[in-house]
Amino acid sequence: MNVYYSEAHRKHEPPFEIFDGGLRVPYLENPDRMDRILHTLHQTDWAKIIEPKDFGLDPICAVHDEEYLEFLASAWTEWLASDAKDKSTLLPSTFALRRHPHKPTGLLGRAGYHLMDLSACIVAGTYSAALASANCALSAADAVANGERVSFGLCRPPGHHAGKDYAGGYCFINNAAVAANWLSAKGDVALLDIDYHCCNGTQDIFYNRADVLTISIHADPNFEYPHFAGYAEETGSGAGLGFHKNFPLEKDTDDARYLSTLEQALSLIRSFTPTYLVVSAGMDIYADDPLGTIKVTTEGIREIGKRIAALNLPTLIVMEGGYNNEALGKNITSLLGEFE
Numbered sequence: 001m002n003v004y005y006s007e008a009h010r011k012h013e014p015p016f017e018i019f020d021g022g023l024r025v026p027y028l029e030n031p032d033r034m035d036r037i038l039h040t041l042h043q044t045d046w047a048k049i050i051e052p053k054d055f056g057l058d059p060i061c062a063v064h065d066e067e068y069l070e071f072l073a074s075a076w077t078e079w080l081a082s083d084a085k086d087k088s089t090l091l092p093s094t095f096a097l098r099r100h101p102h103k104p105t106g107l108l109g110r111a112g113y114h115l116m117d118l119s120a121c122i123v124a125g126t127y128s129a130a131l132a133s134a135n136c137a138l139s140a141a142d143a144v145a146n147g148e149r150v151s152f153g154l155c156r157p158p159g160h161h162a163g164k165d166y167a168g169g170y171c172f173i174n175n176a177a178v179a180a181n182w183l184s185a186k187g188d189v190a191l192l193d194i195d196y197h198c199c200n201g202t203q204d205i206f207y208n209r210a211d212v213l214t215i216s217i218h219a220d221p222n223f224e225y226p227h228f229a230g231y232a233e234e235t236g237s238g239a240g241l242g243f244h245k246n247f248p249l250e251k252d253t254d255d256a257r258y259l260s261t262l263e264q265a266l267s268l269i270r271s272f273t274p275t276y277l278v279v280s281a282g283m284d285i286y287a288d289d290p291l292g293t294i295k296v297t298t299e300g301i302r303e304i305g306k307r308i309a310a311l312n313l314p315t316l317i318v319m320e321g322g323y324n325n326e327a328l329g330k331n332i333t334s335l336l337g338e339f340e
């Protein structure tokens with residue numbers, strides 16, 4: 001299996017993030033995550049690690065606003081030129097509710113407009129890492145479009161919380177959405193997101209489209225991040241009505257309950273008869289994940305892989321979250337191994 005991976009992610013290493021209550025904690029979405037996954041992939045006889053190609057800005061601009069990308073591109077330099085006391089990472093403290101149309105010109109105003117939370121920390125290497133991450137997803141999509149049965153974008157930073165003009169939840173460019181949109185020029189796409197958190201960004205990006213079916217299985221946003229998207233009644237709008245589906249889950253959901261929900265998602269995908277499948281693969285559904293509250297085991301993840309593979313669709317798998325670094329390697333190879 002082709003695995004697209006870039007070293008550019010290493011320069012995106014924010015020193016901390018802020019949890020609820022103002023708690024400053026070491027950044028959970030860290031470079032070590034990739035080292036753990038690479039280590040395990042190297043031990044298989046099927047993973048072929050490949051540098052991504054550069055697809056340029058066009059496929060990214062097809063999903064994200066230019067003004068937002070310009071913000072990501074210049075935010076760090078502007079931050080260094082500002083009079084902030086602690087410049088270790090750009091993080092605003094005032095966020096837009098977007099009830100008023102005016103976009104401020106100053107850096108902190110734009111940051112509060114384009115960032116949705118205190119985990120979307122920007123440092124010197126953030127923009128180049130996010131671009132390389134999107135190129136990993138695009139390269140993997142290209143492989144699938146050229147006849148590979150499956151391909152893996154080992155993306156970091158992840159993408160599924162990023163919308164067309166905002167970052168959040170460790171995500172800056174929506175890698176899976178960029179790749180799915182690129183593939184949609186060649187045929188209908190189903191996107192299945194199995195990260196523990198609702199893919200609010202992906203949901204927003206495709207909400208009014210009928211050519212990309214988006215499905216997310218995640219912890220109920222009533223109690224879990226991202227709180228403001230991911231409810232069962234959100235099913236798309238306009239031409240896209242009926243082409244988005246959320247499956248909110250309770251705390252402590254086990255393998256059996258998860259797999260029966262997955263079956264419902266898979267039957268929607270079968271009825272849609274897509275040309276391509278994109279899987280946003282977050283491993284934070286794992287029982288011992290520090291951010292998760294559901295109880296899927298490594299064996300459960302293997303079974304998820306087996307059932308998705310049984311759809312027999314040309315499949316692009318994109319890395320999203322997962323923060324139990326020690327277990328990340330075995331979990332992702334359990335999922336991917338079912339496609340070999």
Ligand code: SP5
Nearest residue numbers: 019158169170197225320321322
């Ligand atoms: C890609 C991805 O998985 N992003 C997840 C971002 C989640 N941010 C959550 C912030 C709230 C943290 N609450 C901590 C509770 C720890 N028990």
Ligand code: ZN
Nearest residue numbers: 195196197321
């Ligand atoms: Zn997640």
